[in-house]
Amino acid sequence: MSPSAVAANAHAGESEVNLTNAAIEHRTSGTDAANGTSNITNGVHTKALPKLDASKLTYSFTKSPREIPAPGVTSDDGNSICTDHMVCVPWKSKSGWGTPELKPYGPLNLMPTASCLHYATECFEGMKAYRGFDGKLRLFRPDCNAARMLMSSVRISLPAFEPAELEKLVLALMAVDGPKWLPRERPGTFIYLRPTMIGTQSALGVQAPNEALLYIIATYMPIMDNPVGGMRLHTSPDDMVRAWVGGFGYAKEARERGFGQILWLYGEQGYCTEAGASNFFVVWKDKESGKTQVVTAPLDDRLILDGVTRRSALQLIRERLSDEVEVVERKYTINEVMEASNEGRLVECFASGTAYFVMPISLIHHRGQDLPFPMGKAGEGGEVTLKVKGWLKDIMYGNEQHPWGVVVPEEQ
Amino acid sequence: MSPSAVAANAHAGESEVNLTNAAIEHRTSGTDAANGTSNITNGVHTKALPKLDASKLTYSFTKSPREIPAPGVTSDDGNSICTDHMVCVPWKSKSGWGTPELKPYGPLNLMPTASCLHYATECFEGMKAYRGFDGKLRLFRPDCNAARMLMSSVRISLPAFEPAELEKLVLALMAVDGPKWLPRERPGTFIYLRPTMIGTQSALGVQAPNEALLYIIATYMPIMDNPVGGMRLHTSPDDMVRAWVGGFGYAKEARERGFGQILWLYGEQGYCTEAGASNFFVVWKDKESGKTQVVTAPLDDRLILDGVTRRSALQLIRERLSDEVEVVERKYTINEVMEASNEGRLVECFASGTAYFVMPISLIHHRGQDLPFPMGKAGEGGEVTLKVKGWLKDIMYGNEQHPWGVVVPEEQ
Numbered sequence: 001m002s003p004s005a006v007a008a009n010a011h012a013g014e015s016e017v018n019l020t021n022a023a024i025e026h027r028t029s030g031t032d033a034a035n036g037t038s039n040i041t042n043g044v045h046t047k048a049l050p051k052l053d054a055s056k057l058t059y060s061f062t063k064s065p066r067e068i069p070a071p072g073v074t075s076d077d078g079n080s081i082c083t084d085h086m087v088c089v090p091w092k093s094k095s096g097w098g099t100p101e102l103k104p105y106g107p108l109n110l111m112p113t114a115s116c117l118h119y120a121t122e123c124f125e126g127m128k129a130y131r132g133f134d135g136k137l138r139l140f141r142p143d144c145n146a147a148r149m150l151m152s153s154v155r156i157s158l159p160a161f162e163p164a165e166l167e168k169l170v171l172a173l174m175a176v177d178g179p180k181w182l183p184r185e186r187p188g189t190f191i192y193l194r195p196t197m198i199g200t201q202s203a204l205g206v207q208a209p210n211e212a213l214l215y216i217i218a219t220y221m222p223i224m225d226n227p228v229g230g231m232r233l234h235t236s237p238d239d240m241v242r243a244w245v246g247g248f249g250y251a252k253e254a255r256e257r258g259f260g261q262i263l264w265l266y267g268e269q270g271y272c273t274e275a276g277a278s279n280f281f282v283v284w285k286d287k288e289s290g291k292t293q294v295v296t297a298p299l300d301d302r303l304i305l306d307g308v309t310r311r312s313a314l315q316l317i318r319e320r321l322s323d324e325v326e327v328v329e330r331k332y333t334i335n336e337v338m339e340a341s342n343e344g345r346l347v348e349c350f351a352s353g354t355a356y357f358v359m360p361i362s363l364i365h366h367r368g369q370d371l372p373f374p375m376g377k378a379g380e381g382g383e384v385t386l387k388v389k390g391w392l393k394d395i396m397y398g399n400e401q402h403p404w405g406v407v408v409p410e411e412q
Numbered sequence: 413m414s415p416s417a418v419a420a421n422a423h424a425g426e427s428e429v430n431l432t433n434a435a436i437e438h439r440t441s442g443t444d445a446a447n448g449t450s451n452i453t454n455g456v457h458t459k460a461l462p463k464l465d466a467s468k469l470t471y472s473f474t475k476s477p478r479e480i481p482a483p484g485v486t487s488d489d490g491n492s493i494c495t496d497h498m499v500c501v502p503w504k505s506k507s508g509w510g511t512p513e514l515k516p517y518g519p520l521n522l523m524p525t526a527s528c529l530h531y532a533t534e535c536f537e538g539m540k541a542y543r544g545f546d547g548k549l550r551l552f553r554p555d556c557n558a559a560r561m562l563m564s565s566v567r568i569s570l571p572a573f574e575p576a577e578l579e580k581l582v583l584a585l586m587a588v589d590g591p592k593w594l595p596r597e598r599p600g601t602f603i604y605l606r607p608t609m610i611g612t613q614s615a616l617g618v619q620a621p622n623e624a625l626l627y628i629i630a631t632y633m634p635i636m637d638n639p640v641g642g643m644r645l646h647t648s649p650d651d652m653v654r655a656w657v658g659g660f661g662y663a664k665e666a667r668e669r670g671f672g673q674i675l676w677l678y679g680e681q682g683y684c685t686e687a688g689a690s691n692f693f694v695v696w697k698d699k700e701s702g703k704t705q706v707v708t709a710p711l712d713d714r715l716i717l718d719g720v721t722r723r724s725a726l727q728l729i730r731e732r733l734s735d736e737v738e739v740v741e742r743k744y745t746i747n748e749v750m751e752a753s754n755e756g757r758l759v760e761c762f763a764s765g766t767a768y769f770v771m772p773i774s775l776i777h778h779r780g781q782d783l784p785f786p787m788g789k790a791g792e793g794g795e796v797t798l799k800v801k802g803w804l805k806d807i808m809y810g811n812e813q814h815p816w817g818v819v820v821p822e823e824q
Contacts, residue, residue: 078622079614080525107521108529112629113492117520117610120532194616198529202491204606204631205767210490217524219616355617 049096052089052161052214054168059176061085062104068181071189074220083177083191083218087169090200091159093210100169102176105217111202115209121199123152126354127308128190129174129218129408131182132398137174137408139193140396142167144308149195157208158197166195166214173216174408181218188397192221192355224355225389230362230375231260231351233275235334261351263334263364266303270334273303275361278353279310282337283325283384285345291326292347294384298329309352312404313388320391325384334366341371348382349373358389461508464501464573464626466580471588473497474516480593483601486632495589495603495630499581502612503571505622512581514588517629523614527621533611535564538766539720540602541586541630541820543594544810549586549820551605552808554579556720561607569620570609578607578626585628586820593630600809604633604767636767637801642774642787643672643763645687647746673763675746675776678715682746685715687773690765691722694749695737695796697757703738704759706796710741721764724816725800732803737796746778753783760794761785770801 062084069081086105090098115121125145130138146163154160170193182191195216199209234254254262261276274280274297281296294317297304318327340346349361360381364371376382381389394400474496481493498517502510527533537557542550558575566572582605594603607628611621646666666674673688686692686709693708706729709716730739752758761773772793776783788794793801806812 075615080616082525086524105524107523109519110522111519112498112517112608112627113494113606113631116529117534117608118536118606120534122529122532124530192616194525194530196524196529203487204492204604204633215524219525221616 049094050098052091052097052100052165054100054165054172057087057100057102057169057172060101060103061176064104065180068183069220071186074222080219083173083181085173085177086218087173087216089169089214091212091214093159097159097161102172108213108215110198110200113202113204115199115201115203115207118204119199121156121158121209121212122197123149123156123158124194124196125149125152127170127193127195128221128354128396129178129182129193130190130396130398130405131178131184131187132396132405133187134398135184135187136398137178137182137410138396138398138405139170139174139408140392140406141308141312141404142170142406144311145195146170148306148308149197153197158199158212161214170195170216171406171408173218175410177218178408179410190221190396191218193218221355225357225359226380227260227359229379230360230373230381231275231356232258232363232365233261233263233361234259235270235364235366236262236264259365260359263366265334271297271303271331272334272337273297274305275351275359276353276356277305278351278356278359279304279307280349280351281313282332282340282349283347283382284337284340285347286326287340287343287345292324293326293328295328295330295332297331301331305353307353309354309357309392312392313352313358316388316391317384321384321387334364337364338366338369338371346371346373348376348385350381350385350388352388358385358392360385462510464503464509464512464577466512466577466584469499469512469514469581469584472513472515473588476516477592480595481632483598486634492631495585495593497585497589498630499585499628501581501626503624503626505571509571509573514584520625520627522610522612525614525616527611527613527615527619530616531611533568533570533621533624534609535561535568535570536606536608537561537564539582539605539607540633540766540808541590541594541605542602542808542810542817543590543596543599544808544817545599546810547596547599548810549590549594549822550808550810550817551582551586551820552804552818553720553724553816554582554818556723557607558582560718560720561609565609570611570624573626582607582628583818583820585630587822589630590820591822602633602808603630605630633767637769637771638792639672639771641791642772642785642793643687643768644670644775644777645673645675645773646671647675647682647776647778648677671777672771675778677746683709683715683743684746684749685709686717687763687771688765688768689717690763690768690771691716691719692761692763693725694744694752694761695759695794696749696752697759698738699752699755699757704736705738705740707740707742707744709743713743717765719765721766721769721804724804725764725770728800728803729796733796733799746776749776750778750781750783758783758785760788760797762793762797762800764800770797770804772797 065084075081082105084105085102087100087102089100125148127142127145132138146166149166150160150163182189193216197212197214200213201209201211263275263280264273265271266273272280279296281294283292283294286293299306314327317325351359351361360375362373362375374382376386395402395405398405477496487493494517496517497514499512499514501512522529537560539551539554539557544550558578561578562572562575594601605628609624609626612625613621613623675687675692676685677683678685684692691708693706695704695706698705711718726739729737763771763773772787774785774787786794788798807814807817810817
């Protein structure tokens with residue numbers, strides 16, 4: 001504190017406040033989150049605005065239904081194949097959430113000044129619907145995706161909403177498009193769901209948008225969890241930030257050299273964070289105790305995604321493998337992985353995420369060196385990897401009845 | 413290098429290459445940049461694809477021209493007011509740049525899967541057109557904006573183009589909309605131009621888009637360089653990254669407390685970087701030499717924007733004030749600014765950018781303390797601030813004929 005610095009004046013700051021945390025807590029707490037607006041303007045409480053309300057959903061069905069692609073076909077000349085319908089809900093700061101509409105899938109009309117086209121005022125969730133071997137259609141822990149979508153949205157100053165309403169809207173879309181696009185004759189298949197929020201206000205200038213659009217679409221996506229021989233990772237260079245400047249180009253060149261994903265290292269120490277957009281797990285024998293450990297980066301420093309598959313995998317390992325394997329969430333470096341490799345302590349390695357599901361990893365390329373990982377007897381992945389994958393698959397596709405598998409009430 | 417690590421195999425990496433830099437250099441070098449595509453697929457050179465070509469511009473004029481707003485009116489219920497027309501140019505990786513179209517301003521049709529709506533595959537430039545006191549319409553150094561737009565675009569894997577062609581398209585839009593929207597009866601006014609590039613391919617999945625849209629729009633924007641009493645800045649908290657998580661909310665709360673912008677500090681040392689989205693300058697007497705210095709953050713660590721106004725201000729100070737003032741581009745901390753304040757060495761302070769032009773700063777609030785800055789005799793800004801502002805204004809509005817002022821060949 002400097003002698004000549006003038007004391008903060010009354011207007012500008014009676015007290016030091018962490019404005020950000022206060023703002024996020026304010027917007028996500030209690031009724032404000034449900035209202036989708038703070039309802040406080042210049043300290044004056046205004047009347048409550050309409051909340052996101054799935055019970056108001058209107059239905060307008062397509063007059064030109066498309067044919068579903070043959071099994072295994074997931075794109076059309078490189079473009080995503082979406083189902084016949086989508087759900088859209090507009091929001092305005094002045095009037096709150098509008099009426100949710102289920103309507104034919106088609107283009108959005110956005111003004112060239114829309115804030116999402118300039119300032120990345122946008123966020124999304126990725127989740128899947130699964131056609132079970134029992135004929136039922138399920139979502140996997142949709143409450144987790146809805147809750148995370150709310151966090152993403154308010155963090156970038158997009159509107160808040162009641163997560164349970166988003167979950168209902170996702171179910172409603174699948175209730176309509178599920179029977180046709182994930183037919184009962186194709187058990188064991190899935191479709192990808194993408195709830196998205198974009199800032200639509202047509203005003204240039206970096207500011208919290210006063211208008212937004214929530215929409216939900218469903219597309220096909222290839223099965224990616226079973227590459228022949230396991231996935232190979234290439235570590236990121238020292239100076240690159242994940243998923244931004246140069247990220248695309250780097251990943252593309254890595255793919256052309258035969259690597260499935262980048263293993264993103266963080267900081268000078270080279271902390272292991274994520275593999276592509278998936279969470280990353282190493283199984284090794286602990287240096288000190290000799291115990292088998294499943295090690296993955298922690299959530300508390302907010303460096304990595306709080307993956308639903310990650311969370312579910314860890315919970316199942318803790319519940320079902322606690323006699324054999326210890327779950328460790330901590331920061332760990334690529335050098336520790338190399339050391340375990342050198343000392344013969346590496347057991348296996350996998351990545352998890354909605355797109356890649358549970359993906360065995362066979363090799364990491366780091367600074368000119370290849371670190372191989374055992375891929376199990378059948379070459380399809382290590383023991384822990386395959387157990388986790390099997391358990392999750394059973395829940396998703398109805399071989400095991402489990403609260404995480406939420407059945408879609410399909411229209412017949 | 414670990415003994416057990418297998419040597420990199422032939423497929424995966426004969427040599428260690430900085431993939432990113434190689435990719436950027438490749439895409440921006442020579443003919444590739446002009447072609448807007450690498451023209452190399454799996455090592456096979458393909459035929460050259462159409463380049464961005466302003467000479468092919470087609471014109472389709474609006475049938476419902478709008479009235480221009482009254483002088484000083486810059487928005488319509490919070491929304492941007494755009495001119496009658498815009499320029500759009502589509503790009504596809506397979507077919508290169510399409511025909512540029514000047515057409516009525518209106519909504520864009522984007523598929524809900526368009527990559528810009530999910531992965532922020534988007535970039536823009538901000539520049540202005542100025543109605544001179546001599547009646548002529550000018551752009552200010554449009555070549556700088558076009559060159560920077562190219563850098564932004566290829567860095568996020570959007571297509572390359574010949575910057576001179578973008579410059580011509582901006583001139584073409586202003587040649588059509590300038591006479592009406594910046595009328596000769598309103599000398600000393602400006603309009604804001606926003607060249608924008610977005611990834612439009614309708615394919616979910618993080619990848620370089622195969623389709624993109626370049627568009628140019630023009631809007632009104634308020635005059636922001638002359639706040640009564642100068643602009644007040646609030647420093648950013650320790651843990652916040654500029655313009656991302658929480659950035660909007662924090663800036664909003666700061667504005668509600670009477671601060672015009674956030675002064676973004678970087679790292680534990682608290683390096684001064686930018687004020688809002690503007691470059692930031694302190695004028696002080698140097699601690700050692702006693703000389704008057706204009707100090708601003710350097711470009712070499714890529715932390716700050718290479719602002720056209722910043723670059724121009726520094727060049728003019730070097731050319732015209734070298735006897736009195738020394739220009740210093742270096743890293744400096746908020747503590748150095750506080751120390752200069754304590755020791756009575758602070759002379760003045762300003763921010764520069766396209767939106768805020770040259771903006772005098774009267775106060776910085778940092779961790780509970782106010783640091784006041786002298787605002788000159790008339791209270792409108794310090795001596796250096798006002799000189800820089802005057803020189804730039806003279807060039808922009810034609811009081812001084814200068815190569816930086818590029819005259820738009822208006823249609824009559």
